[in-house]
Amino acid sequence: MNELLCVTGLKRTFGARAAVEGIDMSIKEGRCVALLGPNGAGKTTTIRMLTGLLPPTSGTIKFRGEGMEDDFRRHIGYLPQAPVYYGWMSGRELLVHAGRLCGLSAAAAEARAAEMLERVGLSDAARRRVGGYSGGMKQRLGIAQALVHRPRLVIMDEPVSALDPIGRREVLALMRELKEETTVLFSTHVLHDAESVCDDVIIMADGRVAAAGAVEELRSRYRQPIIELRVEEDARSVAWADEMADGRRKLPHVDSAEHRDGSLRFAVDDLDAARIALMQELVREGVKAARLEAGFSTLEDLFLKVVEGRGNLARTRS
Amino acid sequence: MAIWLVLVRKEVVEALRSMKAVWLPLVFILLGAMQPITSYYMPEILKHAGNMPEGSIIQIPVPSAGEVLAQTLSQYGTLGLLIVALAFMGMISSEINSGTASFTLVKPVGRTSFFLSKWAAALLLVWLSFAAGFGASWYYTVLLIGAPDAGAVVQGFLLYGLWLSFVVTLTLLFSSLLRSPAGAAFASLGTAAVLAVASSLFPHAWQPGLLAGIAAEAVQAAANPKATAVVMITAAATALAAVLACLSMKRKALP
Ligand SMILES: Nc1ncnc2c1ncn2[C@@H]1O[C@H](COP(=O)(O)OP(=O)(O)OP(=O)(O)O)[C@@H](O)[C@H]1O
Ligand SMILES: [Mg+2]
Numbered sequence: 001m002n003e004l005l006c007v008t009g010l011k012r013t014f015g016a017r018a019a020v021e022g023i024d025m026s027i028k029e030g031r032c033v034a035l036l037g038p039n040g041a042g043k044t045t046t047i048r049m050l051t052g053l054l055p056p057t058s059g060t061i062k063f064r065g066e067g068m069e070d071d072f073r074r075h076i077g078y079l080p081q082a083p084v085y086y087g088w089m090s091g092r093e094l095l096v097h098a099g100r101l102c103g104l105s106a107a108a109a110e111a112r113a114a115e116m117l118e119r120v121g122l123s124d125a126a127r128r129r130v131g132g133y134s135g136g137m138k139q140r141l142g143i144a145q146a147l148v149h150r151p152r153l154v155i156m157d158e159p160v161s162a163l164d165p166i167g168r169r170e171v172l173a174l175m176r177e178l179k180e181e182t183t184v185l186f187s188t189h190v191l192h193d194a195e196s197v198c199d200d201v202i203i204m205a206d207g208r209v210a211a212a213g214a215v216e217e218l219r220s221r222y223r224q225p226i227i228e229l230r231v232e233e234d235a236r237s238v239a240w241a242d243e244m245a246d247g248r249r250k251l252p253h254v255d256s257a258e259h260r261d262g263s264l265r266f267a268v269d270d271l272d273a274a275r276i277a278l279m280q281e282l283v284r285e286g287v288k289a290a291r292l293e294a295g296f297s298t299l300e301d302l303f304l305k306v307v308e309g310r311g312n313l314a315r316t317r318s
Numbered sequence: 319m320a321i322w323l324v325l326v327r328k329e330v331v332e333a334l335r336s337m338k339a340v341w342l343p344l345v346f347i348l349l350g351a352m353q354p355i356t357s358y359y360m361p362e363i364l365k366h367a368g369n370m371p372e373g374s375i376i377q378i379p380v381p382s383a384g385e386v387l388a389q390t391l392s393q394y395g396t397l398g399l400l401i402v403a404l405a406f407m408g409m410i411s412s413e414i415n416s417g418t419a420s421f422t423l424v425k426p427v428g429r430t431s432f433f434l435s436k437w438a439a440a441l442l443l444v445w446l447s448f449a450a451g452f453g454a455s456w457y458y459t460v461l462l463i464g465a466p467d468a469g470a471v472v473q474g475f476l477l478y479g480l481w482l483s484f485v486v487t488l489t490l491l492f493s494s495l496l497r498s499p500a501g502a503a504f505a506s507l508g509t510a511a512v513l514a515v516a517s518s519l520f521p522h523a524w525q526p527g528l529l530a531g532i533a534a535e536a537v538q539a540a541a542n543p544k545a546t547a548v549v550m551i552t553a554a555a556t557a558l559a560a561v562l563a564c565l566s567m568k569r570k571a572l573p
């Protein structure tokens with residue numbers, strides 16, 4: 001597969017603060033990539049640099065696709081995190097204007113505008129002033145203006161964060177359609193959205209790439225066996241659980257234990273051996289187990305680990 | 319070029335929809351027409367103002383047609399410039415602040431084109447307003463006072479138009495440099511005021527501030543030998559301000 005975009009050593013500082021601290025990434029043609037990270041991770045800053053709005057402090061951004069030697073902006077469509085458009089234009093006028101700025105002829109821009117309005121479900125509001133649109137309508141108009149010139153790469157900054165559950169589902173469905181046609185890069189802080197539409201994930205934290213790869217690959221690379229145990233609320237069981245979580249009490253095959261959502265969560269190295277050791281311990285200590293579950297960590301765990309560990313996953317791995 | 323025209327068209331439509339293209343000419347027409355009318359009726363007004371001792375003879379000479387037009391220009395030099403600065407102070411900064419500039423500039427649009435389209439639209443609007451206003455002043459002057467020399471009027475009009483263009487360009491330059499629209503108006507009016515004051519303190523230093531005075535002399539058919547040089551200097555300063563604005567746009571981080 002062809003590489004469409006290649007970023008090396010991208011860095012941006014605001015005053016003394018580094019918002020993005022030297023990231024490398026590449027996007028292959030035809031993939032749908034999620035840029036996942038908590039608030040303040042540097043997603044928007046990265047995207048603004050990719051779109052040419054913000055000059056990087058250092059680093060390079062290269063668009064490599066065939067026929068992209070001219071102005072790369074001709075081939076990208078951008079939906080900002082908080083889109084603002086000329087309020088005095090009607091929805092249709094705005095799309096025609098956007099199309100003409102991208103070099104479409106007047107007739108072609110009109111045709112595309114009508115087509116896109118239909119597609120995002122704004123045909124009925126096409127003649128109304130954009131200033132009177134609701135937040136969700138603005139978001140859909142934003143998607144339409146990003147697609148009006150059939151870009152090779154669509155970049156969306158938090159396309160669903162500001163929407164209600166229905167709007168969210170609609171936009172995610174639209175994105176699933178879209179990824180069949182073009183390459184998509186979108187940012188989000190919701191893992192579920194990323195998992196449900198994208199092929200690749202780039203997890204950012206504190207201005208760095210903490211983990212990147214195909215969803216399946218990440219899932220298996222960072223998969224760790226875990227056991228979750230919920231105990232009754234009696235004094236003896238609670239005291240035992242606290243000792244486990246503090247690390248005062250150790251068990252074979254158990255690497256670590258922590259409280260999470262009212263349960264004890266053990267990261268283990270061998271699921272079967274750890275399970276036997278744990279059950280023997282429960283009997284020996286007279287701890288009343290309410291529920292015991294063995295399984296593997298999910299992407300959610302990876303994401304939380306990255307976020308809580310403040311991006312040091314990448315550093316310990318490399 | 320095609321994209322530049324699309325941008326200019328957007329600016330023009332915006333000026334029409336926001337009524338800027340209506341009230342700016344109206345203000346210029348009002349200021350322009352008032353000058354000959356008040357000059358003509360001033361003796362009448364004073365006569366009816368009362369509290370004059372009985373029998374006192376009022377001798378206020380009605381000014382010549384050229385003088386009235388020169389007074390019109392001096393009105394434009396104060397209120398006119400203020401209105402122009404207020405009209406264009408946010409043309410660039412408010413688009414940058416609100417994020418609509420980002421909408422345009424992620425498209426394959428050069429930042430120079432972006433500035434030049436705004437500059438062209440602003441100049442077009444100002445020249446039209448000034449022409450309408452100065453035309454109104456000329457019309458009422460001919461009607462009430464007498465016909466000035468047409469060649470002199472046109473020459474004064476062109477000279478003063480250049481001074482206005484310089485101030486508009488300064489406003490756009492500061493609008494691209496400063497975040498605050500009010501700051502841009504203040505900076506451009508301040509610069510224009512300093513140049514105007516300097517022109518009376520140092521009449522031998524050649525700079526754009528002299529142009530307003532030269533235009534006022536021109537409508538009274540008094541040729542100034544410095545005119546050509548000052549016109550060239552002002553045109554160069556205007557071009558320089560436009561180039562600086564383009565450079566400031568080029569290195570700008572957009573939201
Ligand atoms: N113009 C700016 N001036 C100073 N600091 C900035 C600026 N823009 C961003 N930052 C800082 O850079 C860091 C990254 O911000 P960014 O907007 O990229 O985060 P984000 O990942 O998009 O977060 P969110 O999910 O909240 O949108 C933040 O700490 C922010 O305070
Ligand atoms: Mg953001």
